[in-house]
Amino acid sequence: xxxxxxxxxxxxxxxxxxxxxxxxxxxxxxxxxxxxxxxxxxxxxxxxxxxxxxxxxxxxxxxxxxxxxxxxxxxxxxxxxxxxxxxxxxxxxxxxxxxxxxxxxxxxxxxxxxxxxxxxxxxxxxxxxxxxxxxxxxxxxxxxxxxxxxxxxxxxxxxxxxxxxxxxxxxxxxxxxxxxxxxxxxxxxxxxxxxxxxxxxxxxxxxx
Numbered sequence: 001x002x003x004x005x006x007x008x009x010x011x012x013x014x015x016x017x018x019x020x021x022x023x024x025x026x027x028x029x030x031x032x033x034x035x036x037x038x039x040x041x042x043x044x045x046x047x048x049x050x051x052x053x054x055x056x057x058x059x060x061x062x063x064x065x066x067x068x069x070x071x072x073x074x075x076x077x078x079x080x081x082x083x084x085x086x087x088x089x090x091x092x093x094x095x096x097x098x099x100x101x102x103x104x105x106x107x108x109x110x111x112x113x114x115x116x117x118x119x120x121x122x123x124x125x126x127x128x129x130x131x132x133x134x135x136x137x138x139x140x141x142x143x144x145x146x147x148x149x150x151x152x153x154x155x156x157x158x159x160x161x162x163x164x165x166x167x168x169x170x171x172x173x174x175x176x177x178x179x180x181x182x183x184x185x186x187x188x189x190x191x192x193x194x195x196x197x198x199x200x201x202x203x204x205x206x207x208x
């Protein structure tokens with residue numbers, strides 16, 4: 001492995017044999033929850049991108065609810081076929097664990113991407129996490145948000161009882177499922193400050 005990969009090969013070999021000098025830190029608070037997907041086929045259509053963002057939003061929201069967390073920020077990540085990474089993010093009016101609200105914010109961010117692709121990876125991350133018990137200001141459209149959360153928590157119970165694939169959107173069945181790579185498919189980040197700075201440096205728009 002060292003001959004093929006250099007020092008990185010030595011690192012992989014050590015990890016494969018459970019040798020890791022880093023201390024175990026179990027009390028670090030998560031800073032973001034995200035889900036992203038590396039695709040089999042490049043996408044450029046906004047409808048297709050929104051479809052993948054919907055899947056990511058549903059996965060992220062479910063993880064937030066299971067951990068009794070809400071997010072007050074949303075980030076969209078797109079990776080071009082030449083591996084350039086583009087991101088946009090915004091804060092939310094109120095912290096949420098509802099996929100419909102995360103998706104609406106993510107879709108609003110798509111208009112800020114000047115690059116039209118094609119893209120090989122589509123991802124969404126929720127940040128500025130807060131305990132679900134924390135007091136939060138309710139939005140004006142409480143009824144719609146409440147109905148959306150009721151639907152999503154009902155689907156949570158269905159998934160818990162019958163498995164994650166028990167209920168699926170018809171549109172998801174028609175779309176390429178993509179290929180997940182390592183922790184990028186579904187991750188709970190604890191150190192995204194350095195990653196975010198690296199991402200912003202790779203953004204060819206030069207905007208945060």
